[in-house]
Amino acid sequence: MKDLNLLYVFEALWCDRSVTAAAERLGLTQAAISSALKRLRDQEGDKMFTLVSRRMEPTPYASAIAQQLLDALTMIRKTSAEKSVFDPASSRRMFTVRTRDIGEIVNLPPLMEKLQEEAPHIKLRTVFVPMDETLGGLASGRIDFALGFLPSLEAGIHRRKLMQQHYVCVMRKQHPLAESELTLERFREQEHLLVEYSGSGHKVLEKALIEAGARHQIKVRLPQYLSAPHFVISSDLLWCAPAVLAETLATHFALTIKPIPFQLPGFEIGLYWHDRYHRDPANKWLREFIVNVQATRP
Structure with a gap:
């Protein structure tokens, strides 16, 4: 894939299975994502993603090359991570958090309040999926973080304690x-x-x-x-x-x-993320922000 921008579009569509969500993730318009998808299809000679029950599902060809493309993008991110700078004040990125309604009630409202002050354009989306989908989502980037009491999350997963509970x-x-x-x-x-x-x-x-x-x-x-x-x-x-x-x-x-x-x-509420995104500047900034917000709670 010659155009690096198309690689990011592929990743966003692979993760979100939605042109709208991919546009929000990348801070682009839906028209820009559709145009990039057309270029991607022309370049690869395959439809890449097709609409199935309101979801953009990958074709067999896209599924076959997905891991190679995602790994390549991970290597690019690792190479440039220390040089790149994440600007929370201007970022329009949408982060996806896997949590239950308890996390939505307890952790996210104070987080959103603080984000409004320092990163007013950042968006949050929550999902609640089974553990196997959570691991896959963290590895692929469909999910940025998991939040909660999740002792079954292990291989390839980093963790930070947010609070001790009983x-x-x-x-x-x-x-x-x-x-x-x-x-x-x-x-x-x-x-x-x-x-x-x-x-x-x-x-x-x-x-x-x-x-x-x-x-x-x-x-x-x-x-x-x-x-x-x-x-x-x-x-x-x-x-x-x-x-x-x-x-x-x-x-x-x-x-x-x-x-x-x-x-x-007792038990610990933790924040979890995959090793592939451990050095990603945006991921690193938000997880440190979440830890700091939690530490300052009364």
């Missing part, structure tokens, strides 16, 4: 136990809400409930956090949740937070 028990303020000590016996007698997802480290909660004798007291199971407080405030359900999430939600919902009456291991 679990608490959440109930509505009018709960019969709201003004009482939450003993283990009382805990196991109550009905519980459990937010579950096999790809995260929070799977430990279900095991803990079972070991505490509340196996048959799990009344509601949910795949995400944001709906949980709506169940809690309208019932006598107990909900074991990360403390930072409970404290954040308690500013918006009538919730009471109590210690869990047995030992649970």
Whole structure:
């Protein structure tokens, strides 16, 4: 591929599968991306990407050469990384973060507030995909960072700790136990809400409930956090949740937070990125920015 600009366009389309998203990623117009795609097709003698159910999917030929092209671009970035300068004040890049709704609630609003001051044109997009897709996305650049409690992310992945956390028990303020000590016996007698997802480290909660004798007291199971407080405030359900999430939600919902009456291991919320982008100036700037924003939180 003779034109380096076409290589960047190929990467953006490969990562985002969308002309619109690719344009946002590169800070170009959709017309410019479409024009570049036409030149790419003419140069390679292949359609490269075709529209399938509103997604620009790669052709077999594009898929066959994708790894070579992406590796070549990685080598170019590594060669020029120390010479290149990322200007956050003028950048219009869109960064993609893999996180659950807990990360969207707890981590991203303060981050966006600070970004507005120092990098007002940068955009964020969140995705939530299974672990295998997360690893593939980080490796290919479709995902810039993963954020959360993700102990299963290992090979080729860098990590920075953002915060240390523990679990608490959440109930509505009018709960019969709201003004009482939450003993283990009382805990196991109550009905519980459990937010579950096999790809995260929070799977430990279900095991803990079972070991505490509340196996048959799990009344509601949910795949995400944001709906949980709506169940809690309208019932006598107990909900074991990360403390930072409970404290954040308690500013918006009538919730009471109590210690869990047995030992649970603490855990770390981390920021994860792939080794291929470890020296990328934009990636490096934003991850340091995220770490600093988290460090200054009250």
